[in-house]
Amino acid sequence: MAEDVTVHPPGDPDAPWMIQRGADRYYRVGSDVARLAQALDGRRDVDALVERLGGPWRRTSVLTVLRTLHEQKLLDDGQDRAPGRDRRVKFVPPLTVQFTLLRPERLLARLRPLTARLAARPGAVAALAVTLGGVFALAAQAPAVGDALGKPLSVGVYVTVVCAFFASTALHEFGHGAVLTYYGGRPARIGVMLFYLAPAFFCDVTDGWRLPRARQRVHVALAGVAVQGVIAGATGMLAAALPAGDARSGALLFSCVAYVSCLLNLLPLVKLDGYLALMSHLDIPYLRDRAMSDARGFLSRMLFGGRHPRALDTPWSVPFGLACMAFPVYMLTTGLTIWSDLFLAMGVFGTFALAGVLAYLAYLWGKGLLHLIREARKTGAGTARVCLATGALAIALTGMLAGVKAPYTVTGAYVRQGDHVDLVLASTADQGIVREGAQVVLEQAGLVTSTQTGRGAVASAEGERGGAPMTLFAPVRMEDAPHLAVVTYPLSVAEAPSAPTGTAQVDGGDVPLGKLLYLKITAPWRR
Structure with missing residues (x-):
């Protein structure tokens, strides 16, 4: 065994044997494998190990376990490996x-x-x-x-x-x-x-x-x-x-x-x-990884065919694995939806950051699809079906981007002076959404929630360029806040909101998802 490997006997009659590598890698093993690990003192060859261990060990089974132990870096391979206990x-x-x-x-x-x-x-x-x-x-x-x-x-x-x-x-x-x-x-x-x-x-x-x-x-x-x-x-x-x-x-x-x-x-x-x-x-080690393996096998079988062995023999492993696969993407997508306007308010840098997050999402989907295809090919899926299914997925994605519509809004702020109310947009926001009569929702927003305080309409699409404190677009009270370049438009409102400042949502109507992504990312260059 390697120098930084320890074999721990069970602390209770019902507990398993454990093999520890370094400070934080543990492997649960059966008593037979633990006996083999304890016998690996460097002085016995395979035949001597078989003789010492007795049944049920055979030469082939010893070689199989040794290969697995070597893959997990548990054997002394002659190389000087740092134990890894003191890495900061x-x-x-x-x-x-x-x-x-x-x-x-x-x-x-x-x-x-x-x-x-x-x-x-x-x-x-x-x-x-x-x-x-x-x-x-x-x-x-x-x-x-x-x-x-x-x-x-x-x-x-x-x-x-x-x-x-x-x-x-x-x-x-x-x-x-x-x-x-x-x-x-x-x-x-x-x-x-x-x-x-x-x-x-x-x-x-x-x-x-x-x-x-x-x-x-x-x-x-x-x-x-x-x-x-x-x-x-x-x-x-x-x-x-x-x-x-x-x-x-x-x-x-x-x-x-x-x-x-x-x-x-x-x-x-x-x-x-x-x-x-x-x-x-x-008491199931690597539960999430094994459930996601079953979920990928299920998706691969549904899309491409082939036979996929189950990692967990439970009826709930596939739905649990699917949920584990989808949840991080859901969280990332939700955060992107919430914070996209804040990214865009940061100018070109924020736009590149938003594009980077979108690219990472696309990477996750592409990586997952490639993983499914590889698993399908390994388990006997035919080339024709893999190509047809991949083409169908591409068509479905294109149809979703072109056919599914979502509301397009641009977040800005409003400023009330007496009965006069102005819409304030960052200069990097999509100014093309502003047209005479466009509907605007006025809100009082905090860190988590917001309350609608009124509605209005753009009185004139002719904006006036200037500057405004950054805190106008964020739920923060701060004196001497840095200023941003903004464009101000007059609003017509039936009743002025009670709060002197707040957030404003300009309604751009429903647009296809593909166009929505295009409008969001290219806004700073379409002034």
Whole structure:
């Protein structure tokens, strides 16, 4: 075996043997494979191994297992390989970079008595009471919550909420490590990471696979959500005692964001806490990967034919795998829909960023299709059917882009001076949508929600160029904000909105999806 490989016997009669490589790679094996691994001391050839192990081992079966162990880099291949225990920076495909900040084993071992008290029944009941109490507190403050989510807040409030949220996610990760330590495991490292280019914290609790009971692994997976739920609940109840103002709005916003983070973490469709808990409860390693393999096999069989062996013998693996495949694309598409106008307001740079996201979406779809075709060819699908099905998919995609229509709107802002209201668009926005009589929806928008405050129509398509603060287009209150180049158009309104500024949605009618993408991306060059 390689120098950085350890064979762990089961800690419980019902627990499996584990082979560990480095600090964070674990492989569940049967007792026969574990016996073979323990016998690999470098002094026996294959025949000697067969003689030592006895039945059911044969020369061919030993060679097969040795080949698998070599593919997983578990054998000493004569090359000097760094064990990998002390690497501070680690890349995790496809798009995650982890930066280790500390090794928490000693710290969490000292905190184990405190963890034991909190994990006992009274502590668990108190944590649940605080978590649920915060939900009721937010419900009782519904109007204030609406203002916090639906009205602009100061930069200071947003900065405080972001810092508090990152602190809560750090405690979230310590919760995972603390519960793992409580059960006798060793958290390898805690740090920060870029998770699909978004900053986040992480705690490596891979050693949890050595825990003998699935229930313990479930507790480790859900510990972070429990910690963050308590923080969200306590903040929600604290907000009820604060006077109206920025402090209360910030507390309410943070509580809502923390609760939403808990719910997202519980979704089992991505590799977050909910998925790890489900995988541990079902005791099926690599559940998501195997379910997506079954889903790809199902799609490949439906489109191209061929025979695809199942990775999971369960009736729900295909729908679960399809959902796991679709959810990241759905999240990316939803985010693109929400933030596309903000990208465009950033000018040429934002337009290139938007085009890059669209290109990445196309790459994901193309990569998935190529994967399906390769699997179909490997399992006996005919060339003619593969070509026909691929052509049919291309025709269907073209028909969707040309035939399916979606509403086209351009987001800007409005400014009220007395009874006079102006529409303000960034100079990079699509000015071609502005025509006399075009309908405009006026809104008061916050970070999360918006409220319609009126309607109007463009009184004249002749715009006046000038400048306006960037905060006019974002739900932020800020003095001396940087200015953007804008174009201003007069509006005719039946009744002026009560708020002096807000967002405005210019209605461009329904257009085909292909044209919608073209209009969005080429807007800065069609002024």
